[in-house]
Amino acid sequence: MSKLSFGYEALDRTGDLNVGEIPELPEDRPALKKKQIAADHPTWCPGCGDFSVLALYFRLIEKRKIHHEKITTVAGIGCSSRFPYFVQGHGTHFIHGRALPYATGVSLCRPDLHVFVFGGDGDAFSIGGNHFNHTARKNVRLTYVVMDNWVYGLTKKQTSPTSPVGFKSKTDMWGAVDPPINPAKQAIAAGATFVARSTHTNPKHIHEMMDAALDHEGFSFIQCLSECTEFYEGAFDAANPRKGGEFNLVPEDHDVTDQDAAIKLADEVFPGKFGILYKVDEKSKNAKEQEINAKFQAKVEGMEDWEILQQNFNRMK
Amino acid sequence: MSESTTAAPDSSERKTSEISEAVIRIAGNSQDGIQAIGGFLARLAGRSEQDVMTFMTIPSTISGGPSIFQVRIGTGEILSSGDEADVLLAFYQHSYENHINFVKKSGIVLYDSDHVEPSEEHQKNYRHVGVAVSSLTVEAIGGSARDKGKNIFALGLITRMFDLNVEKLKKLIAERFKGKPESITTTAHNAFDAGYAQDVGNLVDLYEFEEPDGKLSNQVVMNGNEALAYGLIAAGVRFGAGYPITPWSDIMELLRRELPKYGGTFMQCEDEIASVSMAIGGSWGGRVAVTGSSGPGIALKAEAIGWAIMAEVPLVVVDVQRGGPSTGMPTSVEQSDLNIAVFGGHGDSPRVVIAPAHVEDAFYTAIEAVNIARKYSVPVILLTDQAIATRIEAFAEPNLKELCQDISPDLSAVADHKPYDLDANDGITRHLAPGTRVASGKYPVLTGLEHDEMGHPTSSRELHMDMQTKRRRKLQALRESFPATQVYGPDEGNILVVGWGSSQGPIREAVDRMRGAGESVSAIHIRYLNPLPDKLDEIFSGFHHVVVVELNDEGLNGYGQLAQLLRAKYADPKIQSICKTDGLTWRIGEIVERIHGFEAAQK
Numbered sequence: 003m004s005k006l007s008f009g010y011e012a013l014d015r016t017g018d019l020n021v022g023e024i025p026e027l028p029e030d031r032p033a034l035k036k037k038q039i040a041a042d043h044p045t046w047c048p049g050c051g052d053f054s055v056l057a058l059y060f061r062l063i064e065k066r067k068i069h070h071e072k073i074t075t076v077a078g079i080g081c082s083s084r085f086p087y088f089v090q091g092h093g094t095h096f097i098h099g100r101a102l103p104y105a106t107g108v109s110l111c112r113p114d115l116h117v118f119v120f121g122g123d124g125d126a127f128s129i130g131g132n133h134f135n136h137t138a139r140k141n142v143r144l145t146y147v148v149m150d151n152w153v154y155g156l157t158k159k160q161t162s163p164t165s166p167v168g169f170k171s172k173t174d175m176w177g178a179v180d181p182p183i184n185p186a187k188q189a190i191a192a193g194a195t196f197v198a199r200s201t202h203t204n205p206k207h208i209h210e211m212m213d214a215a216l217d218h219e220g221f222s223f224i225q226c227l228s229e230c231t232e233f234y235e236g237a238f239d240a241a242n243p244r245k246g247g248e249f250n251l252v253p254e255d256h257d258v259t260d261q262d263a264a265i266k267l268a269d270e271v272f273p274g275k276f277g278i279l280y281k282v283d284e285k286s287k288n289a290k291e292q293e294i295n296a297k298f299q300a301k302v303e304g305m306e307d308w309e310i311l312q313q314n315f316n317r318m319k
Numbered sequence: 320m321s322e323s324t325t326a327a328p329d330s331s332e333r334k335t336s337e338i339s340e341a342v343i344r345i346a347g348n349s350q351d352g353i354q355a356i357g358g359f360l361a362r363l364a365g366r367s368e369q370d371v372m373t374f375m376t377i378p379s380t381i382s383g384g385p386s387i388f389q390v391r392i393g394t395g396e397i398l399s400s401g402d403e404a405d406v407l408l409a410f411y412q413h414s415y416e417n418h419i420n421f422v423k424k425s426g427i428v429l430y431d432s433d434h435v436e437p438s439e440e441h442q443k444n445y446r447h448v449g450v451a452v453s454s455l456t457v458e459a460i461g462g463s464a465r466d467k468g469k470n471i472f473a474l475g476l477i478t479r480m481f482d483l484n485v486e487k488l489k490k491l492i493a494e495r496f497k498g499k500p501e502s503i504t505t506t507a508h509n510a511f512d513a514g515y516a517q518d519v520g521n522l523v524d525l526y527e528f529e530e531p532d533g534k535l536s537n538q539v540v541m542n543g544n545e546a547l548a549y550g551l552i553a554a555g556v557r558f559g560a561g562y563p564i565t566p567w568s569d570i571m572e573l574l575r576r577e578l579p580k581y582g583g584t585f586m587q588c589e590d591e592i593a594s595v596s597m598a599i600g601g602s603w604g605g606r607v608a609v610t611g612s613s614g615p616g617i618a619l620k621a622e623a624i625g626w627a628i629m630a631e632v633p634l635v636v637v638d639v640q641r642g643g644p645s646t647g648m649p650t651s652v653e654q655s656d657l658n659i660a661v662f663g664g665h666g667d668s669p670r671v672v673i674a675p676a677h678v679e680d681a682f683y684t685a686i687e688a689v690n691i692a693r694k695y696s697v698p699v700i701l702l703t704d705q706a707i708a709t710r711i712e713a714f715a716e717p718n719l720k721e722l723c724q725d726i727s728p729d730l731s732a733v734a735d736h737k738p739y740d741l742d743a744n745d746g747i748t749r750h751l752a753p754g755t756r757v758a759s760g761k762y763p764v765l766t767g768l769e770h771d772e773m774g775h776p777t778s779s780r781e782l783h784m785d786m787q788t789k790r791r792r793k794l795q796a797l798r799e800s801f802p803a804t805q806v807y808g809p810d811e812g813n814i815l816v817v818g819w820g821s822s823q824g825p826i827r828e829a830v831d832r833m834r835g836a837g838e839s840v841s842a843i844h845i846r847y848l849n850p851l852p853d854k855l856d857e858i859f860s861g862f863h864h865v866v867v868v869e870l871n872d873e874g875l876n877g878y879g880q881l882a883q884l885l886r887a888k889y890a891d892p893k894i895q896s897i898c899k900t901d902g903l904t905w906r907i908g909e910i911v912e913r914i915h916g917f918e919a920a921q922k
């Protein structure tokens with residue numbers, strides 16, 4: 003009685019487009035130049051902090067010799083989340099707040115890739131708040147850069163979960179009344195294994211943070227202050243020496259594996275300290291799943307997939 | 320019971336009758352292990368080249384409560400779990416009282432005389448046999464027998480009554496307790512022997528099944544959730560994500576347990592939104608992925624499914640329908656998610672919806688769903704239901720060697736790539752998994768914004784119209800490839816019954832019964848619910864009435880969900896509805912009665 007109207011079919015890859023020559027790769031592929039990495043021209047407002055995060059992502063790709071096919075950039079929805087269009091590489095512009103689970107799917111299916119996720123504070127801590135906690139605690143191998151501007155940019159100035167009390171937005175015209183989330187502190191409490199804080203006005207620092215995140219075996223989170231010049235001008239002046247503020251690094255004697263100390267540091271009054279606040283080596287979700295698989299695959303070694311399935315069917319006779 | 324011959328009574332007045340099928344209903348509490356008795360009987364039937372179908376009700380509370388398991392075993396093809404029971408085995412007074420009406424006139428009521436006080440009235444209509452199941456079990460195996468052992472004792476009793484194969488059953492019992500201490504199997508065997516030793520033959524007839532005709536050799540026995548999950552594995556699915564909800568959970572639990580053997584993974588997520596998102600991410604990563612849920616969880620997935628339709632990403636979404644809306648009736652069956660499956664999205668979001676008809680079909684439909692998702696780069700909603708999910712059927716063992724597919728991603732480099740190519744064959748998108756080199760250096764973006772052919776956002780009205788057409792056109796191309804809809808019965812007559820999903824068996828049996836009585840009735844089964852197959856109007860034109868039989872409410876306009884779809888497509892006032900929402904599958908008699916009622920109303 004077996005009836006399959008739609009059986010397996012080998013699929014064409016790219017239709018008529020795939021007729022061109024595919025040049026061989028040189029032995030030692032040169033690092034990509036900025037020009038090769040840049041895609042669409044960013045649609046951000048002039049002066050938006052997000053430009054510097056993008057520029058530093060390009061620099062990371064160049065310095066770490068990541069090639070086009072391996073560039074995997076995922077984002078949710080928001081001004082900052084338009085990121086993937088501006089990068090020449092595989093990218094996804096997903097739905098609001100769900101970039102992390104999407105990226106988790108990619109990360110678990112593709113151990114050969116390092117997925118970078120970019121997004122805003124609303125995307126990360128409001129609509130996506132629960133995903134943030136769970137991705138952090140599961141320690142999924144990927145890097146998450148939240149471009150925190152303390153406001154909803156794309157939807158034009160509503161209160162965000164990181165807006166400070168008193169911030170006058172279109173939804174709190176008299177000033178925000180609810181206490182904001184402290185992203186770094188929340189990340190540590192949720193079980194993230196790499197938590198850093200940076201700011202768009204210090205390119206060298208952003209680069210250092212991304213560079214370290216790329217090497218982290220697990221979930222790496224960077225809270226990058228990124229000014230919304232349109233709706234929250236001057237929000238981070240206190241962290242910008244050129245505007246009379248202070249940019250202070252995490253003290254050298256801070257033990258990054260000490261969770262209590264890290265939470266205390268993360269909790270300092272703004273602008274607080276910048277750098278890696280917390281970093282521990284724990285098995286990533288990816289590694290844990292691979293261990294489970296290795297254990298089960300050892301039991302079926304040398305068997306074809308259909309033979310493994312046949313074992314189950316034999317038990318159901 | 321269909322008795323064909325009646326053997327001569329022997330000296331002690333007992334007789335053994337040869338039967339072609341029997342319906343046995345076991346009623347007790349869920350913690351009595353009655354599901355296990357049913358499971359053993361079903362598996363035995365599978366091994367004995369008989370056809371079998373089961374039906375059960377489970378309380379939705381953890382602490383248990385009244386529960387039944389019904390098995391219909393037979394030599395010929397079994398289409399439904401049976402309207403009436405030949406034998407009722409009642410463990411408690413409530414089981415006795417609530418289920419005796421399901422017993423055929425002159426059927427047999429076996430009851431636990433330790434708990435049941437039979438009524439005089441019922442004793443006139445049914446043959447009653449009391450066996451002190453509880454105390455005899457305690458006698459045989461010790462302990463309190465409150466929860467354990469009674470079921471196996473009862474299995475022995477039934478085995479004796481139907482002359483079932485003792486050796487095979489004892490082997491099944493041993494297999495069930497494999498890996499547990501030896502003493503557990505011994506105790507179970509003792510309980511079985513004690514039940515078997517009860518000479519019920521003194522009191523009632525003994526039955527013997529006709530010799531099977533050999534058509535049903537090599538069968539496997541499983542429930543619909545298992546069949547569906549194994550179908551996904553055979554199709555090559557190696558990644559999925561979900562969140563627990565009855566009755567979907569079994570599928571995710573099975574995939575979580577099995578996929579690691581194949582190097583795959585199934586993730587339990589924080590919620591349904593995360594799980595659909597994760598599955599879509601996995602699909603983009605190159606592994607056509609599955610997510611699933613039941614009612615409320617499907618509602619949560621709607622936004623992300625819309626994204627996958629817009630971005631044209633393959634995805635399989637399993638919806639094991641249960642009674643709704645909201646938490647509804649979690650352990651009852653309904654076909655009331657057709658609307659959300661077909662329309663559950665914002666904007667114009669064409670997707671594929673297919674529904675399996677029975678347990679075997681769940682296996683093959685899962686493979687088809689994966690292949691359609693993959694070939695048409697589109698979400699496919701696999702609309703099964705609680706009845707298929709939980710019932711056990713025996714079916715011909717699939718040829719796994721032939722069916723198992725490898726759908727690993729192809730990461731070889733391409734010269735150039737345009738994911739949303741408007742000139743592509745039938746408008747079908749093919750994505751490259753990340754990791755694939757594009758020699759031109761121009762890479763695609765997947766997006767939920769309306770986009771150009773490279774996936775870059777656009778606000779061009781023309782492009783929006785063109786892309787919308789593209790997303791629709793590919794499903795129209797899919798429809799072209801559907802096999803022609805077959806009519807069950809003659810293609811002309813008075814009434815055409817239209818059904819979908821798990822109602823197929825009961826509808827066919829009802830048609831058989833009515834035709835047997837000289838009535839002019841045929842049926843069609845609709846497996847592809849979106850897009851609907853073409854040319855149904857040609858079939859409709861052969862009949863005076865088209866009656867859609869489905870397990871959902873007739874709604875504000877008087878039509879069930881499929882009936883509304885068909886009326887929208889064909890604008891044919893001939894299309895009418897027969898609906899119900901009592902949480903149970905159709906009984907044959909019920910369909911017949913409702914059709915007669917419909918006919919009467921036409922006059």
Ligand SMILES: Cc1ncc(C[n+]2csc(CCOP(=O)(O)OP(=O)(O)O)c2C)c(N)n1
Pocket residue numbers: 079080081082083098121122123124125126149151153154155156157162
């Ligand atoms: C489900 C859903 N709800 C609401 C929106 C509207 N929306 C788009 S972006 C956004 C907030 C953006 O703020 P943030 O994440 O901080 O990003 P920013 O624009 O500041 O970079 C909202 C509410 C949406 N796209 N989807």
Ligand code: SF4
Pocket residue numbers: 045046047049050051052081082151155156229230231232233
């Ligand atoms: S609105 Fe604000 S966040 Fe958005 S692009 Fe403009 S400056 Fe940047």
Ligand SMILES: [Mg+2]
Pocket residue numbers: 080122123124149150151152153154155162
């Ligand atoms: Mg913001």
